[in-house]
Amino acid sequence: MRKENKQNLRRLKQVLLSGFIAVAMLGLLGYVTYGRNVPLLDTKGLIANQERDLILLTFGLGLVVVIPVFILLFTVAWRYRAGNTKARYDPEMSGHRGLEALWWGIPGVIILILGIITVISSHALDPYKPINSSVKPVKIQVVSLSWRWLFIYPEEGIATINYLTIPKNTPIDFTITSDAPMNSFWIPALAGQVYAMSGMSTQLHLMASRTGTFSGSSANMSGEGFASMRFRVSSINENDYKTWASNTRASKETSLLTDSTYENIAMPSRDSVARTFLLMDSGLYNKIIMKNMSTNNSNGKSVNASGMAM
Amino acid sequence: MMQQMLDFIFGRLKPSDFVQEPITAIAGYSMVGALILAIIGLTYFKKWRWLWRTWITTLDPKKIGIMYILVAIVMLLRGLADAVLLRAQQALDNAAGTLLTSNQFQQIFSAHGSIMIFFVAMGIIFGVFNLIIPLQIGARDVAFPFLNSVSFWLFVAGMILINAPLVVGQFSAAGWLAYPPLSELQYSPNSGVDYWIWSLQIAGIGSLLSGINFFVTILKMRAPGMTLMKMPIFVWSALASTGLIMFAFPILTATLGMLSLDRLMGMHFFTTTGGGNPMMYINLIWAWGHPEVYILVLPALGIFSEVVSTFSRKKIFGYTSMVIALLAIAILSFSVWVHHFFTMGTGADVNAFFGIMTMIIAIPTGVKVFNWIFTMYRGRVRFTTPMLWFMGFIVTFTLGGLAGVLMAVPAADFQLNNSLFLVAHFHTMIVGGVLFGAFAGFTYWFPKFTGFTLNERLGRYAFWNWIVGFLLAFVPLYILGFMGATRRLDSYDPSLGWQGLFIVAGIGVAIICVGVFFQLLQIGYSIKKRHENRVGNDPWNGRSLEWSIASPPPEYNYAVIPTVTQRDEFWEQKKKKHGSLIKPAYQDIWLPKNSGLGPIIGGFALLFGIAVIWYMWWLLVIGLIGVIVTVIIRLTSDDTERKLSAAAVAKYELKRGII
Numbered sequence: 014m015r016k017e018n019k020q021n022l023r024r025l026k027q028v029l030l031s032g033f034i035a036v037a038m039l040g041l042l043g044y045v046t047y048g049r050n051v052p053l054l055d056t057k058g059l060i061a062n063q064e065r066d067l068i069l070l071t072f073g074l075g076l077v078v079v080i081p082v083f084i085l086l087f088t089v090a091w092r093y094r095a096g097n098t099k100a101r102y103d104p105e106m107s108g109h110r111g112l113e114a115l116w117w118g119i120p121g122v123i124i125l126i127l128g129i130i131t132v133i134s135s136h137a138l139d140p141y142k143p144i145n146s147s148v149k150p151v152k153i154q155v156v157s158l159s160w161r162w163l164f165i166y167p168e169e170g171i172a173t174i175n176y177l178t179i180p181k182n183t184p185i186d187f188t189i190t191s192d193a194p195m196n197s198f199w200i201p202a203l204a205g206q207v208y209a210m211s212g213m214s215t216q217l218h219l220m221a222s223r224t225g226t227f228s229g230s231s232a233n234m235s236g237e238g239f240a241s242m243r244f245r246v247s248s249i250n251e252n253d254y255k256t257w258a259s260n261t262r263a264s265k266e267t268s269l270l271t272d273s274t275y276e277n278i279a280m281p282s283r284d285s286v287a288r289t290f291l292l293m294d295s296g297l298y299n300k301i302i303m304k305n306m307s308t309n310n311s312n313g314k315s316v317n318a319s320g321m322a323m
Numbered sequence: 324m325m326q327q328m329l330d331f332i333f334g335r336l337k338p339s340d341f342v343q344e345p346i347t348a349i350a351g352y353s354m355v356g357a358l359i360l361a362i363i364g365l366t367y368f369k370k371w372r373w374l375w376r377t378w379i380t381t382l383d384p385k386k387i388g389i390m391y392i393l394v395a396i397v398m399l400l401r402g403l404a405d406a407v408l409l410r411a412q413q414a415l416d417n418a419a420g421t422l423l424t425s426n427q428f429q430q431i432f433s434a435h436g437s438i439m440i441f442f443v444a445m446g447i448i449f450g451v452f453n454l455i456i457p458l459q460i461g462a463r464d465v466a467f468p469f470l471n472s473v474s475f476w477l478f479v480a481g482m483i484l485i486n487a488p489l490v491v492g493q494f495s496a497a498g499w500l501a502y503p504p505l506s507e508l509q510y511s512p513n514s515g516v517d518y519w520i521w522s523l524q525i526a527g528i529g530s531l532l533s534g535i536n537f538f539v540t541i542l543k544m545r546a547p548g549m550t551l552m553k554m555p556i557f558v559w560s561a562l563a564s565t566g567l568i569m570f571a572f573p574i575l576t577a578t579l580g581m582l583s584l585d586r587l588m589g590m591h592f593f594t595t596t597g598g599g600n601p602m603m604y605i606n607l608i609w610a611w612g613h614p615e616v617y618i619l620v621l622p623a624l625g626i627f628s629e630v631v632s633t634f635s636r637k638k639i640f641g642y643t644s645m646v647i648a649l650l651a652i653a654i655l656s657f658s659v660w661v662h663h664f665f666t667m668g669t670g671a672d673v674n675a676f677f678g679i680m681t682m683i684i685a686i687p688t689g690v691k692v693f694n695w696i697f698t699m700y701r702g703r704v705r706f707t708t709p710m711l712w713f714m715g716f717i718v719t720f721t722l723g724g725l726a727g728v729l730m731a732v733p734a735a736d737f738q739l740n741n742s743l744f745l746v747a748h749f750h751t752m753i754v755g756g757v758l759f760g761a762f763a764g765f766t767y768w769f770p771k772f773t774g775f776t777l778n779e780r781l782g783r784y785a786f787w788n789w790i791v792g793f794l795l796a797f798v799p800l801y802i803l804g805f806m807g808a809t810r811r812l813d814s815y816d817p818s819l820g821w822q823g824l825f826i827v828a829g830i831g832v833a834i835i836c837v838g839v840f841f842q843l844l845q846i847g848y849s850i851k852k853r854h855e856n857r858v859g860n861d862p863w864n865g866r867s868l869e870w871s872i873a874s875p876p877p878e879y880n881y882a883v884i885p886t887v888t889q890r891d892e893f894w895e896q897k898k899k900k901h902g903s904l905i906k907p908a909y910q911d912i913w914l915p916k917n918s919g920l921g922p923i924i925g926g927f928a929l930l931f932g933i934a935v936i937w938y939m940w941w942l943l944v945i946g947l948i949g950v951i952v953t954v955i956i957r958l959t960s961d962d963t964e965r966k967l968s969a970a971a972v973a974k975y976e977l978k979r980g981i982i
Contacts, residue, residue, distance in 0.1 A: 042799065051805050086718070093704050232809040237429065238425065
């Protein structure tokens with residue numbers, strides 16, 4: 014009797030200790046997470062909204078399997094612990110056709126559903142697909158450099174470094190290349206990432222549904238200064254955007270983006286100051302691609318990444 | 324003239340290459356110091372001959388297996404130290420100034436990844452293969468004992484090369500998979516990427532040879548009566564894993580070879596100019612890289628199958644399902660590689676195909692999880708440390724698998740790829756899968772090779788520290804991924820509010836270190852108290868053949884090769900209760916003679932690696948000719964086996980009290 018009491022006391026202590034540790038861990042995680050900005054959930058753009066919904070839907074479907082696994086794991090382990098002599102012991106049991114069919118089948122059905130979702134969402138959220146909208150899209154050409162971002166607005170005749178200004182509720186057509194090692198162009202609040210590769214042009218379409226300032230970065234490590242490739246994205250009203258563009262063109266502080274200025278800003282540097290330029294050569298983007306392309310392959314057309322031109 | 328001479332001898336090696344940053348220097352010179360201490364110790368205690376005869380030249384897979392595990396443990400400590408530095412840098416961001424320079428930080432994460440995969444995880448699985456496969460299939464040896472020694476010493480040569488940059492030169496700063504164009508000469512001109520290439524290339528060839536060796540061993544050397552469907556599940560998992568090695572590692576060898584040709588000879592396989600395409604590299608490296616993940620994790624799944632069945636005192640649930648699931652995972656693993664770069668602009672149809680193939684792997688994996696749980700059902704489950712690791716594994720592996728399914732949906736992956744969510748996912752799978760599996764297996768099979776058990780209490784302490792530390796280290800990374808934090812950042816804007824989570828992740832790593840400390844203490848303490856923890860042949864009431872022979876097993880494993888009639892052969896024999904009354908008929912046993920040629924080949928391969936990294940072409944010729952000549956010497960020698968007479972075997976068995 015006394016021995017049993019002692020054992021119960023020990024078990025109680027263990028339960029209390031593990032409960033305390035669990036609560037402390039949750040509290041600590043909650044404390045460092047609470048009130049922080051979570052752009053993947055707190056999305057501000059058409060594409061990112063749908064990607065968030067897709068993540069949550071997939072997560073929910075996954076839980077259909079994960080939760081029963083956890084419940085089964087702990088109930089079976091507890092019930093058939095060696096100390097519990099009341100539980101049935103059947104060492105010859107080597108399988109059960111029905112049960113096995115069940116766990117080949119149920120995950121199979123879930124994956125079938127998820128597969129259909131995958132096909133639909135891969136097409137719906139294809140970054141190359143233009144966004145349906147009555148508003149005329151804004152074209153922006155993105156060049157990743159070591160280690161900063163150059164944004165060219167060919168229609169406005171301006172270019173910026175390390176900051177991006179876009180109109181709200183307007184589809185933005187990004188074409189993306191690199192004049193440096195591979196980077197990944199990512200604005201989590203607005204849309205998922207696409208790689209920036211030299212000698213190639215990739216695409217990303219997105220649309221901000223709110224005004225505000227969001228954070229963007231390179232998601233792929235591209236050398237020493239890659240951590241400083243962070244840029245600010247301002248989504249502003251359509252009219253403000255037009256004003257911003259014309260003011261920028263007119264401003265005396267805007268310097269000229271000539272070939273030699275480009276050579277300068279393309280030099281490796283960790284300086285992440287935002288700057289604005291007047292675009293002197295509307296073909297600059299294509300020139301950058303051509304510069305990095307195979308000499309045997311320079312037929313004047315830029316190569317699409319999905320085309321795998323070699 | 325003098326300069327030309329020096330250039331010829333030393334290639335591009337300059338005295339300045341020996342100058343290191345303080346942290347690197349401390350790490351490098353403490354390794355060198357430990358080596359010097361070991362040399363002095365060996366000399367003082369006159370143990371060189373013992374070392375050479377018993378360990379270095381051995382062809383006994385049990386000893387080679389132990390050496391693999393020892394190297395893996397040392398490398399685990401190195402990789403862990405790297406992880407501590409990485410997390411410390413991120414936790415301290417902008418507070419106390421920077422601990423590491425960007426370049427150092429990048430070298431460290433590149434080394435952390437490469438070492439953990441190639442020299443810890445691979446070391447563990449080859450160690451376990453060497454120790455367990457011959458025993459479980461009732462064999463005396465592997466199919467090619469000398470090749471096994473060559474594999475091990477190539478692994479050691481690679482290990483030396485990957486640690487050498489702590490003392491001489493720099494390591495690669497291009498990440499553990501060294502994507503071009505960053506890893507091309509244009510952006511990484513120093514010796515770092517070459518260290519990475521040749522360390523992996525040499526160790527990788529060892530892995531390929533070892534894969535072939537164990538594949539053949541399993542297919543050709545099983546005890547009579549052990550048909551494929553009577554093999555223990557661990558052997559099945561090893562068969563699947565080594566099969567993958569044979570198909571995947573040649574891709575790695577070719578890919579690294581092409582990258583090296585780009586760097587050494589100005590070729591253009593993966594450059595953007597001159598007709599090359601870096602996307603080809605990314606495809607090829609993942610065509611190896613994804614199967615590699617399963618090469619590591621399948622044996623761990625096999626270990627858990629053995630553990631859960633033994634400690635539940637029950638047959639494995641759904642043996643056939645388990646085998647089909649293993650083979651399905653192995654085959655499917657070759658059809659999913661594109662999911663590592665959905666964000667490369669591959670197109671919706673291609674992405675959807677590879678996404679669905681990836682998800683399908685979740686089905687056989689889920690089946691295995693349910694079968695393990697139902698192996699406990701109606702069992703008598705003893706919660707010893709291996710079972711604790713098993714429980715921890717199911718929890719982490721299921722959560723990590725869920726994260727994996729999320730990233731298998733291409734449009735969701737656009738947001739999650741390259742983020743810390745991804746980092747958390749693959750650490751959950753590799754730590755929670757491979758390492759926990761290794762720890763379970765280590766505790767489970769330790770008494771088989773030493774004759775005494777590991778201390779249970781310290782094992783439990785280690786487990787609880789590991790699991791708490793693991794959750795604290797990686798749950799914050801999942802959250803940080805959702806906050807838009809990318810991987811490999813040596814600094815970040817404090818206004819993003821990430822520091823608190825990085826600090827918690829750092830605390831998690833510190834708790835993991837406490838867990839590792841308990842594991843080392845556990846080994847030391849158990850060795851000290853070994854006389855109190857002595858156990859017989861079968862401490863766990865085991866099921867497979869390895870528990871039927873002495874602990875530690877004699878050099879020849881089985882004095883008489885067993886005949887197998889069913890699964891769980893030893894368990895069934897024990898049930899019949901009556902010991903064999905027939906006096907065993909001993910026969911002469913032929914064992915391979917020790918050979919110093921394996922380590923010599925490893926040594927020449929090391930010279931070759933050094934030569935190609937530092938452009939010392941004369942040394943390259945010596946290394947290459949050395950390897951070829953040594954191989955020829957071995958191939959032309961007939962005197963490679965020695966006989967253990969039946970009488971000697973009988974005497975030996977009698978001495979152990981086993982008749």
